[in-house]
Amino acid sequence: MKNLQVKVMTREILSTAPAKVILCGEHAVVYGEPALVTAINLKAYCRLTETKTGKIEIVSKNLGKSMSYTLDSREEPSKNELYPILRSLLHILDKFDKRVSARIEISSEIPVSAGLGSSAAVPVACSAALYYLINGKLDREAIMEAAREAEKIIHGRPSGIDTMIATFGGVYAYRKFEEPIKIDVPKDFPKILVIDTGVKRSTGALVERVRKLKERYPKVIDPVIHAIGRLTIEAIYAIFDRDYERLGELLTLNHRLLSAVGVSHEQLDLIVKTAVENGALGAKLTGAGGGGCAIAICYEEHVEHVINALKAQGFKCFSVNVSEDGVTIEE
Structure with missing residues (x-):
């Protein structure tokens, strides 16, 4: 056999x-x-x-x-x-x-x-x-x-x-x-730019930082936390209304509120300032903060100018698309 x-x-x-x-x-x-x-x-x-x-x-x-x-x-x-x-x-x-x-x-x-x-x-x-x-x-x-x-x-x-x-x-x-x-994003939604500070950080440590600050000053920090939540609802309405200028303003305001609870970084602040001054509708840190990445939204015709301005400051910057x-x- x-x-x-x-x-x-x-x-x-x-x-x-x-x-x-x-x-x-x-x-x-x-x-x-x-x-x-x-x-x-x-x-x-x-x-x-x-x-x-x-x-x-x-x-x-x-x-x-x-x-x-x-x-x-x-x-x-x-x-x-x-x-x-x-x-x-x-x-x-x-x-x-x-x-x-x-x-x-x-x-x-x-x-x-x-x-x-x-x-x-x-x-x-x-x-x-x-x-x-x-x-x-x-x-x-x-x-x-x-x-x-x-x-x-x-x-x-x-x-x-x-x-x-x-x-x-x-x-x-x-x-x-x-x-x-689920939010249906209009087809004319602005471009999203991701800007990397190159600064590594720990999400857990930053979450813990906010927790401790909230426990120490609840009457100060609780209203800021609630304001961020209210701002998010306003941002959703801005998307529904296709009012992208308002959405951009809300994103930048969100960054300032996050800075108030201690999770921004000088590089993130520089990114927001540079992006907005060069034509972005708005910009903010994304994620835990303390470094990591920021985002900016801008109309198609301003993308190249905003990216060049950010690269001139030494940041890595790229455009991304929403993934369904x-x-x-x-x-």
């Missing part, structure tokens, strides 16, 4: 999740105020390959780091920069009571520690790939829940806004414990 060769098919799944910018409402959203957020066309990528090693292996091309965890091990995994992703994956395995081994390769277009949601997009993409491997479909709520396990480790008290937008895409009004409301796609899967 001839030897029979059996070819074992290895499943490979590709997933992506988008970056985000918060148009209005960061920090206030932690305390139950609304925020306005959009997915943008920068992506995190995950390539999951099913293996028979009994391990979860994670490799990050951008960070140049890797980790491996034996699924039947009773030891705690090493807590390096990839540990939060592992926690999201283990959350899914526990949900299905499975011990599926896989190699996960991560790459990303999203700058790290810049306020663009990298720490949410990566675990969302990874969680989606593993969930699909086990279940053969996407359950976005379950994927978002798993990815939040990573965010809790990284940020301590995340609002949930980053994982939501990385999962669903589009533009949403978001408030904790309420159903997000959330997490996606290919096999």
Whole structure:
């Protein structure tokens, strides 16, 4: 009898999740105020390959780091920069009571520690790939829940806004414990510019800074937090009315309010000043602040002038588009 060769098919799944910018409402959203957020066309990528090693292996091309965890091990995994992703994956395995081994390769277009949601997009993409491997479909709520396990480790008290937008895409009004409301953005919406200060910072530390300030001076800070929430609602109405000059003014005002709660930075202030003086409708920090990125909105005819002015100050600046796609899967 001839030897029979059996070819074992290895499943490979590709997933992506988008970056985000918060148009209005960061920090206030932690305390139950609304925020306005959009997915943008920068992506995190995950390539999951099913293996028979009994391990979860994670490799990050951008960070140049890797980790491996034996699924039947009773030891705690090493807590390096990839540990939060592992926690999201283990959350899914526990949900299905499975011990599926896989190699996960991560790459990303999203700058790290810049306020663009990298720490949410990566675990969302990874969680989606593993969930699909086990279940053969996407359950976005379950994927978002798993990815939040990573965010809790990284940020301590995340609002949930980053994982939501990385999962669903589009533009949403978001408030904790309420159903997000999808916002239809008009086709003539101004261009969004993202400007990177190059200053790294910790979201968790900045959230904690605001919390401490709020506890120390509640009668001062609580009204500022509420004003940011009210401003976000006004910004949504401005979009509905296609009143982009008003929207720009509100974005710049949002930056000043965020500065009042201690999360701006001299480089962010310089970006806002430069952008507005050179034709932007408005500008502000985006995300946690303290460095990271700012955004500006401007009409198409002013984009080049605003970008050149910002580059002359030494900033990296690029135009992005709203992404209607959330997490996606290919096999």
